[in-house]
Amino acid sequence: MERESHVIKLNFLSQAMERLSKSKTMEEVSSEIFDFIQSMIDYTMAIIYLIDYDKNQLVVLAARGSNINNLKKRIKFKIGQGVVGWVAREKKAVVLEDALQEKDIRVRQHFDVDPLIRSYIAVPLITSDHVIGILSISHSKPNLYGPKDVEIISIIASQAAALFEINKRFLRTKSFSDHILQSVNSGVMVINDKLEVIAFNQEAERITGFSADEILGKNIKQLPLKVSGDLWHIVETFKTDKIYTDVDTYILSKKGLQIPISISTSILKDENHIKIGAISVFRDMSRVKVLQEHIKRADRLAAFGRYVAGLVHEIRNPLLPIRTAASVLMSRPTLGEEDRKLIKIIHSESERLNAFMDNINQLAKPSELDNKGAGIGTELTAAINEIFPLVELKCKNHNISIEMNFNFARGKFFVRLSPGQIKQIFLNLFLNSIDAIGENGRISIKIDRAENMAKIIFSDTGCGIAEQDLEKIFEPFYSTKQDGTGLGLSIVHNIVHNAGGKIHVESEIKKGTRFIIILPCVREVKGDGPD
Incomplete structure (x- = not known):
């Protein structure tokens, strides 16, 4: 009978290992651990702690049988403090037949909010001889746990420790990648194989005016970022494998304005080199366009200035004798009234033309006119x-x-x-x-x-x-x-x-x-x- 019970436990253990290996997040791993233990050993409360070595303390990750928010608000155990602190320091498991009768090690009790702790097990979560956390289970009845229970929980704990460590490294890498993504000074947008946007960085938010929450998870072709029917370069890249490099196009802002952008695209592949999406990197070209327009205008004005300089010279050559002759004729006392009117028109219009030439000349050579005082300011x-x-x-x-x-x-x-x-x-x-x-x-x-x-x-x-x-x-x-x-x-x-x-x-x-x-x-x- 004992042998059959042992075989059943091994089968449960094998199944639990398989489910644990498929878990992706710390929450999923914690849930699988609690489920497995519940199927093998009765408990009223179970807690998983992770060790924060920077602060030398244990932080509650997950719990069953007690409110996790209440647990997180409590004063945290230091390494070496209390039962779990001792397990963390000594890297050894602890089993107590009755915590209320234990004199050497005191278990912290919260009778008003937690189940009574009497039978108690705490095992270290160890990976590469490094303790990363503690798993503890307890029951309100005494004398329920023994060495075999510790052995089974220790086996599952070692598997969980490896998965926790992998998850921590993944989160650290993801955080680093997210930081790089958010720090680049170009807009970045990524779609998956369903054309859903799965990444939209801060610069993309700035350029478009849309927040990531408004964009992520939605089909890109249904987003108001393009005029209906216009080419989506990132979608074209995913569908045809065509790569675009520094292509001038546009993107619509939240206000409906067309923002000129330069876009480059690439294909997103998984570790098996299977296509799973596409990436677009785009830069706001608004300032560049303005700068280019200023340069073009300056070039046009420079060319115009050279043309005008010659034109003014050619017009003023015959204009000067016309103005002089008109002034001389107007000064003659013998000039008839009708002739005087005609000469006055010639004089006033030639003066107006001369003033117009001054304006034209100033447009052509503004820096050469009236520079008195400009040197010192x-x-x-x-x-x-x-x-x-x-x-x-x-x-x-x-x-x-x-x-x-x-x-x-x-x-x-x-x-x-x-x-x-x-x-x-x-x-x-x-x-x-x-x-x-x-x-x-x-x-x-x-x-x-x-x-x-x-x-x-x-x-x-x-x-x-x-x-x-x-x-x-x-x-x-x-x-x-x-x-x-x-x-x-x-x-x-x-x-x-x-x-x-x-x-x-x-x-x-x-x-x-x-x-x-x-x-x-x-x-x-x-x-x-x-x-």
């Missing part, structure tokens, strides 16, 4: 204040208020521009804003310092600029006004660019426009404001 706010008398009356007539906010906490703003160039910038911006507002509105100028740069925000509450016009407003001769020359903002752009600065525009129809200008400061002078 001009105080920005003082130069702006000189413009107000020129626009104040026009603003008043149109019921437009002007607000100024100049932050002098880190000194005055000296920039490498002449007073004339500063006047040219802000006069153009003021006149544009007045035209955009029409009647009843506000113009605001805010100047602050960002490191060694002056940051100017010039905004109005005007009609705004259409999105399709925004990228063209700095191009020569481009104007949305019926009588506009399209030179004002081109001149502003060139002056800022040649001073080593940047200009950017933001606008919303019926709400207004903001020009953000960044200019390098050439020196710092402490003070409370312009003199």
Whole structure:
């Protein structure tokens, strides 16, 4: 009879080993251990502890017969403290016939929330001669456990220890891999063989505006990241094995905006080299596109400047004698009234053409005009204040208020521009804003310092600029006004660019426009404001 019982126990043990080997998580391993022990040995409470060697203490991993949250809140056993602490230190199993009668080793009891502990076993979880935890079982009745019970539990504990250690290493590796995935400065998205998204890193969240929770586990073709029917490169890679490298495409943001991206894809395979999914790595190209557009615009303006320089020269050659002749003829007292009117038209139109040539020439060579004071720097706010008398009356007539906010906490703003160039910038911006507002509105100028740069925000509450016009407003001769020359903002752009600065525009129809200008400061002078 005893032999048959032993065979049955071995069969149970073999089955338990098989189930344990198939368990993937620590929770699954713990559950299998408790189930196996329950099938072999009666208990009222079972606890698995893992050892935290950094803190020299035992941490509750899983429990049966007691509330695990209550167990985790209790003061943790130190290695060498209590029964489980002694087992952890000595690497030896302990079996107690009756914990209430034991004098040498005291078992901690919580009569109000836990079952009474009388019969008690604690065995170490050992792998490679290293104790990683403790398994304890107890019963409220005495004299239930003996050496054979310890032997069976020790066998299952050794198998569990190996699986716990493997799981810990896996979690450590996964945590390291997840950290790398979240740290890369490119968006990463991974799909499985069902086209479900299984990875979506922080940069992918930033680019799209979607959180990982909104994306993970969903079929990629059902996500609002592409216009319906457009090519999904990652899906194409999975289906056809075609690899894409630095392909320019787009991805839709949560707001529905098309974000330009550069995407590369690869196939995801398991350890047996079987295809199980696909990976896409993508970079936000928005800033690059803006930079490329700035370079193209600078190249166009440079080419235009060379052309204009020759054109202005050729037009001014015959224009000078025309202006001179008209002035001479107008000064003659014998000139008839009708002839005087005609000569006056010639004179005024030639002067207008000459002024237009000045604007064209300034667009072509802004850095060569009015450079007095630019070398040592001009105080920005003082130069702006000189413009107000020129626009104040026009603003008043149109019921437009002007607000100024100049932050002098880190000194005055000296920039490498002449007073004339500063006047040219802000006069153009003021006149544009007045035209955009029409009647009843506000113009605001805010100047602050960002490191060694002056940051100017010039905004109005005007009609705004259409999105399709925004990228063209700095191009020569481009104007949305019926009588506009399209030179004002081109001149502003060139002056800022040649001073080593940047200009950017933001606008919303019926709400207004903001020009953000960044200019390098050439020196710092402490003070409370312009003199």
